[in-house]
Amino acid sequence: MTNMNEDEKYIDLHTHTTSSDGSMTPEELIRHAYSKGLAAVAITDHDTIGAVEQAIEEGNKIGIEVIAGVEISVDFSTELHLLGYFLNGGYEPILRMLKVLRKMREQRNSKVVNKLNELGVSISLDEVNSKAAGGIAGRPHIARTLVEKGYVEDMVDAFDKYLGVGKPAYFKKSKLTPREGIAEILRSGGIPAVAHPIYLDMTYEQLDSLLGELVGYGLMGIEAIYAGNTDEQTAQLLELAKKHHLLVTGGSDFHGSYKPDIEIGSGRGSLKVPYSVLTELRRAVQKPWVTGKTHELI
Ligand code: AMP
Ligand code: ZN
Ligand code: FE
Ligand code: FE
Secondary structure (H helix, E strand, O other): OOOOOOOOOOOOOOOOOOOOOOOOOOOHHHHHHOOOOOOOEEEOOOOOOHHHHHHHHHHHHHHEEEEEEEEEEOOOOOEEEEEEEEEOOHHHHHHHHHHHHHHHHHHHHHHHHHHHHHHOOOHHHHHHHHHHOHHHHHHHHHHHHHHOOOOOHHHHHHHHHHHHOOOOOOOOOOEOOHHHHHHHHOOOOEEEEEEEEEHOOHHHHHHHHHHHHHHHHOOOOEEEOOOOOHHHHHHHHHHHHHHOOOOEEEEOOOOOOHOOOOOOEEOOOOOOOOOOHHHHHHHHHOOOOHHHHHHHHO
């Protein structure tokens, strides 16, 4: 693997494990990535770095690079998610921040379940949490509980009938502002990047202006390569990355069997994230925990 040309090595910098809303344990995910021939994987669970240590251990064992990451949602008119890479997980402030975010999630889950109960849907928080297998429960776990108990047909139906924006059991989660989210990731030595810009649902001009603002807060990267992009969208995002001097990141947003149409590394079939993306990211962070041994990453 190490002798291969960088251009022939592929990676995936956006994946979810059972610590958030993915179906695979950290070990399973890393072994799966290895079986697909990937050279490196970033674990980017929602609001937690709980899977990172196990994933790194497994990666060291079988010979695949694992990068410590996280994904957080910040307050915005549409879906604005931030990815943080190379976080110093031993740094107290980031752990505290993620704890606060998880608390906000728990509070929201409890509002949603209460509301569902009022609507005659009989599910409990315990049932929802049991779906999270010790990880963090969110709307996907509530949706799966609704499916299992026969209240809805499938996940999409659960969001359409109850959980989606504007639906009867929708509650907004308290979030950090974009400026706060970026600052927190930077404070812990991480590289903050905008995740899946297509979900922002913006025109090129709107995105251009948003990126200008976020760069002002310290944004360093943009996920220009993403499983859901058309080739044209990727081209535009790469252009915007260049214009704003942003690092390019890329990934599939793998969730295992919970999003069966998305495969690790290849996304919907044609995704390719070259290893050089990771090399550029590493170059941007001159921190001891990045250049040092991988087991210090957690
Ligand atoms: P949460 O972080 O708890 O707000 O849940 C967000 C997750 O719910 C997203 O990552 C999606 O996987 C899922 N989700 C959000 N909206 C929908 C939808 N309309 N249909 C299916 N899944 C959705
Ligand atoms: Zn997710
Ligand atoms: Fe996301
Ligand atoms: Fe994601």
